[in-house]
Amino acid sequence: MSETEYDVVIIGAGPAGYVAGIRASQLGLSACVIEKDKPGGVCLNIGCIPSKALIHQAEVFASASDLEAMGVKVDRSGLDYSKVFKKSRDAADTLSRGVNSLLKKNKVPLIEGEARITGKGEVSLKDGKKVRGKNILIATGSRPKVIPGFEFDDKLVISSDGALMLEKLPKRVFILGGGAIGCEFAHVFNAFGTEVTLVEMLDHLLPLEDSETVGVLEKAFTKRGMVVHTSTKATGMKKTKNGATVSIEGKGGKKEDVETDLVLVVVGRGPNTENIGLDAVGIKTERGFIPVGDYYQTTTKGIFAVGDVTSSPLLAHVASKESEIAVEYIAGHNPAKKVDPMAIPGAVYCEPQVASFGLNEDAAKKQGVSYKKATFPYRGAGKSVAVERSEGMVKVLFDPKTHEILGAHIVGADATELIHELLLAKSSELLPEDIATMIHAHPTLSEAVMESMRAAEGWAIHI
Amino acid sequence: MAEKVLMLALSPTMEEGTIVKWTKKEGDAVSTGDVLCEVETDKATMDYESIQEGTLLKIVVGNGEGAKVEDPIAIIGEKDEDISSIMAEIGSSRGKEKSPAGSTAANGEKGGGTEEAPTGGHENGGAPAAEAAGARPVQQPSTTAAQGTTGAPRSAAGPAPRGTEGRVKSSPLARAIANDAGVDLTRVSGSGPGGRVVKRDVETAIEKGTGTGSTAASGVSPGLTQQEIPISGKRKIIAQRLSESKYTSPHYYVKISVPADGLVEARKKLNARRDKKVSMNAFLIKFAAEALKHHPMVNSSWQGDKIIMFGSIDIGLAVAQRDGLITPVVRDCGSKGVVQIDEELSVLIDKALDGKLKQEEYSGATFTISNLGSFGIEEFTAIINPPGSAILAVGAIKKEPVVGENDEIRVQTNLKLTLSCDHRVIDGALGANFLKYLSDIIEDPVRVLY
Numbered sequence: 041m042s043e044t045e046y047d048v049v050i051i052g053a054g055p056a057g058y059v060a061g062i063r064a065s066q067l068g069l070s071a072c073v074i075e076k077d078k079p080g081g082v083c084l085n086i087g088c089i090p091s092k093a094l095i096h097q098a099e100v101f102a103s104a105s106d107l108e109a110m111g112v113k114v115d116r117s118g119l120d121y122s123k124v125f126k127k128s129r130d131a132a133d134t135l136s137r138g139v140n141s142l143l144k145k146n147k148v149p150l151i152e153g154e155a156r157i158t159g160k161g162e163v164s165l166k167d168g169k170k171v172r173g174k175n176i177l178i179a180t181g182s183r184p185k186v187i188p189g190f191e192f193d194d195k196l197v198i199s200s201d202g203a204l205m206l207e208k209l210p211k212r213v214f215i216l217g218g219g220a221i222g223c224e225f226a227h228v229f230n231a232f233g234t235e236v237t238l239v240e241m242l243d244h245l246l247p248l249e250d251s252e253t254v255g256v257l258e259k260a261f262t263k264r265g266m267v268v269h270t271s272t273k274a275t276g277m278k279k280t281k282n283g284a285t286v287s288i289e290g291k292g293g294k295k296e297d298v299e300t301d302l303v304l305v306v307v308g309r310g311p312n313t314e315n316i317g318l319d320a321v322g323i324k325t326e327r328g329f330i331p332v333g334d335y336y337q338t339t340t341k342g343i344f345a346v347g348d349v350t351s352s353p354l355l356a357h358v359a360s361k362e363s364e365i366a367v368e369y370i371a372g373h374n375p376a377k378k379v380d381p382m383a384i385p386g387a388v389y390c391e392p393q394v395a396s397f398g399l400n401e402d403a404a405k406k407q408g409v410s411y412k413k414a415t416f417p418y419r420g421a422g423k424s425v426a427v428e429r430s431e432g433m434v435k436v437l438f439d440p441k442t443h444e445i446l447g448a449h450i451v452g453a454d455a456t457e458l459i460h461e462l463l464l465a466k467s468s469e470l471l472p473e474d475i476a477t478m479i480h481a482h483p484t485l486s487e488a489v490m491e492s493m494r495a496a497e498g499w500a501i502h503i
Numbered sequence: 504m505a506e507k508v509l510m511l512a513l514s515p516t517m518e519e520g521t522i523v524k525w526t527k528k529e530g531d532a533v534s535t536g537d538v539l540c541e542v543e544t545d546k547a548t549m550d551y552e553s554i555q556e557g558t559l560l561k562i563v564v565g566n567g568e569g570a571k572v573e574d575p576i577a578i579i580g581e582k583d584e585d586i587s588s589i590m591a592e593i594g595s596s597r598g599k600e601k602s603p604a605g606s607t608a609a610n611g612e613k614g615g616g617t618e619e620a621p622t623g624g625h626e627n628g629g630a631p632a633a634e635a636a637g638a639r640p641v642q643q644p645s646t647t648a649a650q651g652t653t654g655a656p657r658s659a660a661g662p663a664p665r666g667t668e669g670r671v672k673s674s675p676l677a678r679a680i681a682n683d684a685g686v687d688l689t690r691v692s693g694s695g696p697g698g699r700v701v702k703r704d705v706e707t708a709i710e711k712g713t714g715t716g717s718t719a720a721s722g723v724s725p726g727l728t729q730q731e732i733p734i735s736g737k738r739k740i741i742a743q744r745l746s747e748s749k750y751t752s753p754h755y756y757v758k759i760s761v762p763a764d765g766l767v768e769a770r771k772k773l774n775a776r777r778d779k780k781v782s783m784n785a786f787l788i789k790f791a792a793e794a795l796k797h798h799p800m801v802n803s804s805w806q807g808d809k810i811i812m813f814g815s816i817d818i819g820l821a822v823a824q825r826d827g828l829i830t831p832v833v834r835d836c837g838s839k840g841v842v843q844i845d846e847e848l849s850v851l852i853d854k855a856l857d858g859k860l861k862q863e864e865y866s867g868a869t870f871t872i873s874n875l876g877s878f879g880i881e882e883f884t885a886i887i888n889p890p891g892s893a894i895l896a897v898g899a900i901k902k903e904p905v906v907g908e909n910d911e912i913r914v915q916t917n918l919k920l921t922l923s924c925d926h927r928v929i930d931g932a933l934g935a936n937f938l939k940y941l942s943d944i945i946e947d948p949v950r951v952l953y
Contacts, residue, residue, distance in 0.1 A: 442679050444702070469674030469701055 046070045048370055049163050049173030050363075051155045051316065054081020055356040056179035056347035058139050060363035061148035067371035071148050072171060074155040074163065079143065080136040081181055082348075083356040089135055090204050091224055093128035095389050098231035102391075106428075121232065122207045157317035161342060164317075175342050175370050178330065179363060180316055182309040182348035189276055190216060190305045196284055197277075197303045200225070209234050214286050214300035216274050217307040218245040220388045223257070225304055226266055227390035236266040237298050239288055243271045246388060250400035252415075253435055253451040260392055260431060277303065311349045326351075334377040335369035336362050344370070358384055382447070383467045387456035392432050395459035398447030398466060399437050411437045411446055414472070414496035416488050418452045420503045423483035429453035434492040436462065436472070443471050443496065454485055461489050472496035505580025505589050506555055508539065510570040513551065517544040521569040522576065527559045533579055540576075558582045563593055673700035681705045692730040737827045749886050752805065752925040756884050757934045761942040763900045763918040766790075769948040773841070784820055785845035786948075787872055791895060792816045792836035792844075793951050794941040795870055801937045802869050804890040805927045811890075819868025819888060820848065822855045830888060831855050832868045872897060882919040892925040893934070895941075918945065 048064050050057045053075035064071035078085050104114040143150050153165035157178075163171045184199035186192060192199050198206075200221050213229050215222045218240025226238045238261070244251045245258055245268065261268050272290040283301040290296070311328045321340045323330060330345040332338055338345050344366040347359030361379050368375040388394040404411045418424040418432035432452015438445050448462040465475055475493040480486045487502075494500045510520055523541040527533055538550045539559070557579045564576040575593045578586050671688040673681070677700045681688050688700055691708045695701035711729060734742075766786060774780045795802040795816050803812040816837040819830035831851035833844055854860045871888040876899040885896040898919040905915045920942060924934040944950045 442676060442683065444676050444679075469676035469695075471675045471679060474675055 044070075045161070045172040045174060046072050047173065048175045048177055048367065049171050050074065050177045050179060051157075051163065052081065052179035052181055052347075053079040053139065053143075053150060054179060054181045054347065054359065055083045056181070056359035056363040057081065057177070058143060059360040060177050060179060060346070060367050061143055062146045063364050063367045064371070065146040065148050067367065067373070069367070069371055071367075072151055072173075073143060073148055074151045074153060074165070074171065076152070076154040078136045079139040079150060080132070081356075082183075084135050084139065085132050086201050086204050088356055090128040090132045091200075091221075091228075092389060093131040094124065094204070094228050095224060097124045097127060098228045099391065102231040116233075119232065121209045124232075125205075125207045128204065156315065157320050157343070159320055160340075175344065177363065177366055178316065178338075178343065178345040178349055179347050179359065180312040180349055181359075182311050182354060184306070185308040185310045187216075187305065187307055190274070190303065192305065196279065197305060200304075200306050203304050203306075210283075210300075210302040211235065212283070212300045213237070213302045213304055214284070214298055215239065215304045215306065216286075217305065218242075218247070218268070218270065219306065219308070220246060220386070221306040222304075223261075223388055223390045223394075225306065226261065230261075230264055230266050231391075237269070237300065238266055239269045239272050239274055241271070241273050245270065246394060249386070249388075249394055249396055250435065250447075250449040251402050253394060253396070253433060253449040256431065256433060256451045257390065257392060257394055261390075309348065309354050313349055335375070336366040336378070337369075352379065353381075353384055353386070355384065355386065380467075383463065385459050385463050387459070389456060392429075392452045393455035394449075394451050395455040396447065396449040397459065397463050398445070400447055400449060401435075401437060404437060404446070409446070410440055412440045412496070413437050414492050414500075416492035416495050416500055416503065418485070418488055420491055420500070421483070421485055421488040422502075423485055423487065424453065426483065427453070429485075432488075434458070434488045436492050436496055438472060438496050443473070444469070445472065450489075452485075452488075458485055458489055461486060505560060505578050505584050505586050506557075507575035507589065507593065508553070508555060508577040508579050510542070510564075510572050510574050510576050511551065512572045513542055513549045514544045514547070517572060519569055519571045519574075520544045522564050522566055523548055524566055525562055529559055529562055530582075531559045533557060533559050553579070555579045558584075560584060560586050561590065671700055672698060674702065676702050677705045680709075684709050692732075694731075735826060741827055744889065745886050748889050752887055752889070752892075752927060754884075754887060754923050755926055755931065755934070756921055756923050757931070757938050758882065758919065758921045759938050759942050760903075760917045760919050761945045763916045763945065765947050766918070766945045767900065767916065777842075779845075781841055781845040782848065783876075784872065784874055785841050785848055787874065787895075787897060787945075788818045788820065788833060788836055788844050788848070789839075789841040790941060790944045790948070790951065791818060791870060791872060792839075793944060793953075794937055796837050797940060797953075798933065798937040800933055801893050801924075801929055803892055803928055804869070805892060805925055806890075810928055813869040815869065817867060817869045819865070819871040819891075820852075821871065821873040821885075821888075822852055824855060824858065829855050829860060829865050830868055830871055831860055831865050871895070876900060876918075882921055884921050885923050887923050887925055892928040893937075894923045896921040896923065920945075 047069035048060070048071040050060050050071060050073045053073045057073050057075070058079055061071045061073040083089060101119065104116060107114050140150065151165070151171065153167065153169070155163045155165060157176060158164040161172055161174060161176065163173065163176060165171070184201060190197055192202065194202050203225050209229070209232055212235040215226055215236060215238045218238055222238060223245055226236045230236045238245070240247065244254045246254045258268055269288060269290055272288050274286050275289050276287045278285045283299065284303055286298045286300060286303060288296050288298060311330070313325050313328055313330055318325065318330070321343055323338050323340050323343065329351040330338055330349050332345050332350050336344045336346045336350065346362035346366055348354050352358055352362065358379055365375045365378065382398045385395060385397045399409060399411070401413060413435060415433055415435045419430040424430040424432065429452065432450070432455065435449045436445060437447045445462065445466045448459060448466070450458050461475065472493040475490055476497050478490065480490040491500045491502055513520065520542040523543050525540045526538050527540070533539065533553050534556050535553060537553045539553045540551050541548050542551045558581060559577060560580050561578040563578065564570045570576050578589055580586065672693060673688050674695065678688065680702060681691070684705070686705055686708050691700050691704050693700035694704050770781065770783065770786055799812050802816055803810055815835045817832050817834050818836045819832045821828055821830050831854070833847050833851065836844055851860065851864060854864065868888055868891050870891050871894040873885045873894060874897040875883055876897055880898050881901060882898040883896050885894040887894050900916060900918050902914050903917045904912050907913050920938060922934055922938045
């Protein structure tokens, strides 16, 4: 029996894989997607989406205090976290089914099974079935990283996977890792009343973000009663009768033991590149990642790798874009060779939100890039005061000579939405004056974006 | 309510398209997304997907006919709907657009004449080597609807598109940098979306040290700017046809110097009695036709499995246009006098310069002449223009010292002719005989009477 040969065989149905499948179909290529778990990948099933469902509910719950401010008596005792959990699963399941039907609509077969590359253009499934493709796209994603001494047991020590599958809130949580995932869980746990200790090894939370904007977040977290330790390492952990004691060591060797009921380890993610048959086609990983060149081609012709398995930023939207580039290239189009790293938005969904792209001030200083900065506080935009979200700022770095936007950093309400006006400006090469002179509706938070651009031009009005 | 179906721009540069084939018939039901017809653009043959629904009431532009973008090609409406008013409207607008020179007999049934797209074949037709059947761009495999409907990113890498007033599409940042560096944006090719000039284009121009306004401003001749120039349909055909000719037909060249006094004298005498001067090229065409009559194998074509000896002497003359070159063809030169040839030639050249030649006016030359004499070129070799098997390259008329029969040195007015021959058809002796015969006529035009 002759097997069908696809134009592209895609391994993994996460935001890289399923988008690749649909894009391939749009461009007239035949493609199939192989997935061992549910379509949608980490993002949909055990990442972005369910976490956003939790965050939303946390914020709804926290807004009870706004009701109290109106004199409404709120009884919080009925909180049933298992219901919160169930809602987050419903969101994930709905969207996972959505991916399924999107693939179906685009006539991209979704093959269930664990794939392994067994030769040039050949992928084998566990059951012995073979799938052939002129091209293979590896999009197998990543999984939570383990650190010695804090191995996951899914009870006391959990990963982000475990945190998303929690059905009961702990009284105290110790979060190891102050990156985006750590901050978002800290926000959720804190909003539902859990005592949070958040520990980051580097000198500020969200180490990849601009330290000035993150300062606003750290202050807000502390104000909300979280204990935040930066420049601090967790040196060990001892199990106790009811939980664990985690030893930490801060700046100058300051040691402390923290009692907790749950340890959440979120120190990063590692690529899923084992057991997918890379040896069979001569691909060598570097620190576990698959090296890729232009158009996300691996060192082996006809094999592409996108998303978290490469060393690009661990972001769903980056993975999707990379897969589009690879597929467009396979289809003979002429896409950009790769994602422009300076035009990737990052979004962190705590309160206040943090969103950014491009150069931050710490990096600019370190690299000796000449820049000027303009900042504008949220409170200068009337809307933020009216809706009681005046905590925040818009910060933009720009080239002193050409005024090219080099990077933008927003902390505050709706930052993850507001960032896109600046990102569009960046990617279309608009200048601060273009946004500064554009009429923005009043009253909106977007006025803060406009004012930051006016500040860059030296004429912010409301400050 | 019946609606016109308009020709759409199926590629970014498309100005007109030719209906290759209607896939729907008049009377067929059409829903959105149905393929109505295949359209050949300047780039490829693509499916035309309907954006309207209803019944295909009337095909206005038939198979093989062309239409400009936005021109009506069909009418869609409800079954049995009266379309007489819409047809009248189409008829009058199509009538108006037609240039008098370009129109032949109107096809009454089609309500306004669809025999020829207003500039049909013009875009395609600039090739010197355009054959009747081969004048269109090579059909690429149909790129299907995907390209049109799913927004495949088009990375246009051409010179910056100009807006209405010659404004260059450019990003504000690119303008700012160009302004600072004194780069003239009109000389920078854009690589951004829609060919927009973006930062990296300006930086490339600065890096290469080109496109700076200072040199332009001071009136010094501008430096070169590396640019990517999109291939026009015409350029593509020139490239393809001439490459094919040069690569497949074994060229050889025979060259001769001809005393031109006789020709110059003959022309002077003839023109002395005329208001309108007969051109030198008309003489060359006439003389070549006479020489071809006596060497019919030179007026023939290699066809792979046979050689066709043509029954008519149709001589093409290479004419430079702004955007390429074209060879208008004077038909049946063997039976025409030099005055008639000249009259026909001047009409054809005017049309060629206006870009209004019709395909039958520039294709199918059985012999071609290329004259670079007016550029001061002494001699050159030309590439054979299929289906012909030979092309005559004519240089400038120039005084030269020559050694006479008695070893004396004297001044002679010479014309240098180089004949390129396809060896598959014309052997060396034949090529030599033909050229000698032609040069004898030029030297002593009375030999035309032979």
